[in-house]
Amino acid sequence: MKLAQRIERIQPSMTLAISAKAQTLKEQGIDVIGFGAGEPDFATPENIKQAAITAIQNNDTRYTLVGGTNALKDAIIDKFKRDNGLSYERNQIVVSCGAKHSFYNLAQVLWDEGDEIIIPAPYWVSYPDMVVLANAKPVIIDTDQSSGFKITAEQLQKAVTPNSRAVVLNSPSNPTGSAYSRDELEALAEVILKNNLLVISDEIYEKIMFDGFEHVSIAALSEELKRNTVVINGASKCFSMTGWRIGYLAAEEAIVKAVTKLQGQSTSNPTSIAQAATVEALTGDKTPGEIDRMVVEFKKRRDYLMDRYAKIDGVSCYTPVGSFYSFPDFSGLHGKQWNGKTISGSLDVAEFLLEEAKVALVPGIAFGADNNQRLSFATSMKNIQKGMDRIESAVNSLG
Numbered sequence: 001m002k003l004a005q006r007i008e009r010i011q012p013s014m015t016l017a018i019s020a021k022a023q024t025l026k027e028q029g030i031d032v033i034g035f036g037a038g039e040p041d042f043a044t045p046e047n048i049k050q051a052a053i054t055a056i057q058n059n060d061t062r063y064t065l066v067g068g069t070n071a072l073k074d075a076i077i078d079k080f081k082r083d084n085g086l087s088y089e090r091n092q093i094v095v096s097c098g099a100k101h102s103f104y105n106l107a108q109v110l111w112d113e114g115d116e117i118i119i120p121a122p123y124w125v126s127y128p129d130m131v132v133l134a135n136a137k138p139v140i141i142d143t144d145q146s147s148g149f150k151i152t153a154e155q156l157q158k159a160v161t162p163n164s165r166a167v168v169l170n171s172p173s174n175p176t177g178s179a180y181s182r183d184e185l186e187a188l189a190e191v192i193l194k195n196n197l198l199v200i201s202d203e204i205y206e207k208i209m210f211d212g213f214e215h216v217s218i219a220a221l222s223e224e225l226k227r228n229t230v231v232i233n234g235a236s237k238c239f240s241m242t243g244w245r246i247g248y249l250a251a252e253e254a255i256v257k258a259v260t261k262l263q264g265q266s267t268s269n270p271t272s273i274a275q276a277a278t279v280e281a282l283t284g285d286k287t288p289g290e291i292d293r294m295v296v297e298f299k300k301r302r303d304y305l306m307d308r309y310a311k312i313d314g315v316s317c318y319t320p321v322g323s324f325y326s327f328p329d330f331s332g333l334h335g336k337q338w339n340g341k342t343i344s345g346s347l348d349v350a351e352f353l354l355e356e357a358k359v360a361l362v363p364g365i366a367f368g369a370d371n372n373q374r375l376s377f378a379t380s381m382k383n384i385q386k387g388m389d390r391i392e393s394a395v396n397s398l399g
Contacts, residue, residue, distance in 0.1 A: 010129040014366035015374075018350075022360035033387040034360045035375040038174065039242040040324065042297075044277075045290040048239060051280035055273045064269040067260040068095025068248065072275045075282040076248055083206070084217040086226065091253045094260050097270050099204045099234035099247035102259075104130050106200060106230060106249065109258040111136035111165060118159050118167040120151045121368030122327065124174045124202070128368075139164070140368055145318045145329060149176040153187040160191070166198040169218060172205040175367045175374040176327040177302075177320020179209070182216045189218065189225050199229040204247075205323040207238040207291050210299050213321040219250075227252055235274075237323075238291055239281040244274040298324050301377040301384055308388040312395055324378040327364070331371035336398045343398075345370045356397065357390035 015038055022034035055061070067073075073093045080086040096102045103126070111117065113135040119127050120141045128138040141159050143149045156167065169188075172179040180188070192199055199218055206215045219229035234247030249259070269275075281287055302319075305326050309317040314332025330349045335342060338352050346363035350373060353359045364372030377384060 006133055006135075009132050013125055015125055015362050018360055018362045021354075025358075025360075030358065032354070032358045032360055033379075033383050033390065035377075035379065035387060036360050036362050037376050037378050039378060040237065040240040040294060041378045041380065042240045042294050044240050044244070045281075045284075045287060047284045047286045047290075048241065048277050048281045051284075052273050052277040055276035060272055060276055062272060064272050064275060066264045066269050067256070068093065068270065069272075069275050069279075072248075072279050072282075075279045076250070079282045080231075080250060084231075085220045086217060086231070086250070088250045089253075092256055093248060093250055094256045094263070095246065095248045095270050095275065096259075096263060097245045097247070097267050098236060099202065099232050100126060101245075101267070102232045102234070102247040102249045103127070103200065103202070104133075105259045105262055106232075106255070107131055107134040107136070109255070109262055110134075110198070114163055115165045116161060116163040118156065118164060118197075120149075120168070120170075122149055122173070122175050122364065122372070123168070123368050124170055125366050127168055127170075136165070137163075142368070144369075144371075145316065149173065149178040149318060149327070150180055150184060151188070153191045156188055156191045157195075160195045160197070164195065164197060166200055167192065168200045168202065170202040172209065172215070172320075172322025173325075174205065174323055175325050175362070175364075175369075175372075176318060177323045177325050178318065179213060179215065179322045180218075182214070182221075185216055185218045186221060189221050192228060193224060197228065199225070200232065201229055202232045204232065204234055204237050206233065208295055208298060208324060209322045210295070210302060211321060215322070230255060235278045235281050239278075239287065240294065241274075241277070241281065244271070244277060246270055246274050246278045298377065301381055302326065304381065304384060305375070305377055305388070308392070312392050314395060324376060326375045326377060327367075327369070327372050328375060329371050330373055333395065333398060334371075338398060346373060349373060353391060353394060357387075357394035359387050359390050359394075 018036040025032045111134040115136040131138045219226040230251040235241040317328040350363040361373040
């Protein structure tokens, strides 16, 4: 059997692969602590679950409009106005099966062979591969810890060519937890408008912010910029609804119409029950309190991790201002000997920590940063303490 060339050009998701490997080891009776999870470890709030149960009882279990129910679109419109100062109409919103699906749909309807899509690194693992699946070319801008893992206006301008079509921004970021300030976004906006770039603004972690950092949607900076921006968001992260698979985007009507057309020939509508639950997530009186409770706990875990990283020789870490990820730099281990070989990159570090410490992290190379590992703190404090003890002991054993 011959497979299509397009599937040969992309890589499996390493984050999912690491989580699966950790789970397999656990099933074998090995005590592995997994830090690969990209989902909150909190239950979906009760009011949201009850909304889904009510939808089932009311027989709201049939097909909906391809791009989402009007009730959910209206809730999304109100959310954008309330939280981001953005005004949209129903014909500018499309609901899909997760934010990942939203990005995939965009890539398929917007880009062709020869188009260049600018992506800052570290990046979420699926961005480049979804661009490649559209026959377009990912153009990577490297950043590091010294810049807070953020690109500058100068870097963006340097990356622009006559083939540039869009730039992807993920703020707060997976995997680094960094986020752009208003001033930083305004500087990028000048380059974006000058070069007529489309902005794909992934804001899925917008409510998981620390230290009073203000989330700003780049689309809210001006009406002109709003027309050049597609905002992606969803229910998964902030409402602890990863398995419900609801994402959405807001954009100019022509883009939404094209995405809806594509979705009508692929998945059709997202699950009707999950849509009803998301209406409650976006409008329910109890939801803000549930989010606040989750963020407070995430901050405690982040603060603990930052303290532990500072005490491990050869390891440093940018302090995340959002999301539930840390992205420590383990390059101080490179060149050291383990198991008869020299540690030379993030894959080696990940293998070393899994074998010696029984701790599963995601190698930074999956995100375009080979010095780092992604450690999700969407797990219990008990696991974090135990895992960090193991990491520190394993690192110290290298001498």
